Amino acid sequence: MTQTKIAWDSGKPIWERLPECYKENNIALWLTSYFDSLLVDTKAKIDDLPRQLNPLECDEVWLDVLAPLCGFTEVYWDKTWPTSSKRLLIYNSYLNIWPGKGSKEVLSLILDCFNIQHLITSRGNFIIGTSTTGDPLGTSAWEYIIYLPTIYRNRTQFKLTQRLNTLYGPCWCSSEIIFNDSYFS
Incomplete structure (x- = not known):
């Protein structure tokens, strides 16, 4: 395993790649912990992006983001509609709804x-x-x-x-x- 993979798997991508002399210092751990968690959280969101772009699997808040991308402008969309209806409308938008x-x-x-x-x-x-x-x-x-x-x-x-x-x-x-x-x- 590469050092980078080990660092990311540990949840401390910056601290794990520091020279050994800094790892013994608690201040170095404290200084890098915020940025380590920020990087890990950001990577998790980026890795989750393909799921969020799938209307059948995405989180509910993403449906109103995906709607305009699929052609549902404010006249054709209502944020108060049921989640299941929003999912089906977005899923069917390009293959069924807009062509027909x-x-x-x-x-x-x-x-x-x-x-x-x-x-x-x-x-x-x-x-x-x-x-x-x-x-x-x-x-x-x-x-x-x-x-x-x-x-x-x-x-x-x-x-x-x-x-x-x-x-x-x-x-x-x-x-x-x-x-x-x-x-x-």
Whole structure:
């Protein structure tokens, strides 16, 4: 083992590498102890950085640091959201959320991140250029419906669904939120 490795393993990287004549002096130990602990703590934080950059394993305080790095600006992020939801949003950001933003699938994924029971269905069909009845594009809008359990009425889940629908739902479509328990077991 090298002297450097032995010094770091002992938790005294400076003191262990001093000449032997200084190691016998208690003042040398006292002078180096603060800097030894500072170096050991700093090295531990640097060694822990890969874990902190993983949203599924990082400490909770790191989630709000990682959010802007993953595209969640203040409009798309709320620091009061549950930790589990924050982890899933950041984890899915680059592979699923941002590439598919504006689709029913992404909206459903985001509602799942918040454990909001839902069902998203289409009302009518959308064909580029014409509707199913042959009318020119624009005479009948494509619509989708978000079904929620009636227990969500006048609760935070309903308001959050409205907000997430505005942020992540298809913007060229009209939508409606309907409470109906028959879709949920």
